[in-house]
Amino acid sequence: xxxxxxxxxxxxxxxxxxxxxxxxxxxxxxxxxxxxxxxxxxxxxxxxxxxxxxxxxxxxxxxxxxxxxxxxxxxxxxxxxxxxxxxxxxxxxxxxxxxxxxxxxxxxxxx
Numbered sequence: 001x002x003x004x005x006x007x008x009x010x011x012x013x014x015x016x017x018x019x020x021x022x023x024x025x026x027x028x029x030x031x032x033x034x035x036x037x038x039x040x041x042x043x044x045x046x047x048x049x050x051x052x053x054x055x056x057x058x059x060x061x062x063x064x065x066x067x068x069x070x071x072x073x074x075x076x077x078x079x080x081x082x083x084x085x086x087x088x089x090x091x092x093x094x095x096x097x098x099x100x101x102x103x104x105x106x107x108x109x110x111x
Contacts (some may be wrong), residue, residue, distance in 0.1 A: 001042050007096040010045040016092030017048035020097060021081045024058035033060040040064025049073065051081045051087070 004020060013019035018023050020043055028035050040061040043050050047070055055062045056072040077083040085095055 002041075003098060004043055004046045007094055008086060009079060011048070011094040014092045014094060016090060016094060018046060019049045019051070019089060019093055019095045020047045021051045021052035021053065021078075021095060021097045022058075022061075023078065024061050025064060036061035037064045044070050044090060051075060053078055053081050070095055079081065 004018075007018045007020065015029060022043075024036055025032075026040070036058050037060045041064045043061075044065045049071040051073045052058055052062050053075055054077070062072065062074070067106060075084055082097075089095060
């Protein structure tokens with residue numbers, strides 16, 4: 001949440017948008033939904049655009065965000081999110097890549 005606060009401050013200083021890109025927090029165990037719900041609500045209040053990577057993994061985060069208050073986008077992979085950011089951002093915008101969880105951790109593999 002501190003990083004999101006700094007994101008907002010920097011975006012305000014530059015006169016741009018605060019853009020958060022996140023796959024959520026890894027390894028929360030039983031706290032996964034509670035923490036993501038809280039983070040989603042906080043991000044909604046501090047960001048102009050939120051891009052959730054692999055939203056099925058962080059449904060509690062995405063569901064905590066009111067899309068009438070902030071632009072919410074979803075992308076399947078980190079690479080897809082980076083491409084999208086390059087399309088929408090300007091030089092005044094500030095982008096926070098929060099926890100660039102490697103896409104390989106999201107893959108299901110059969111042995």
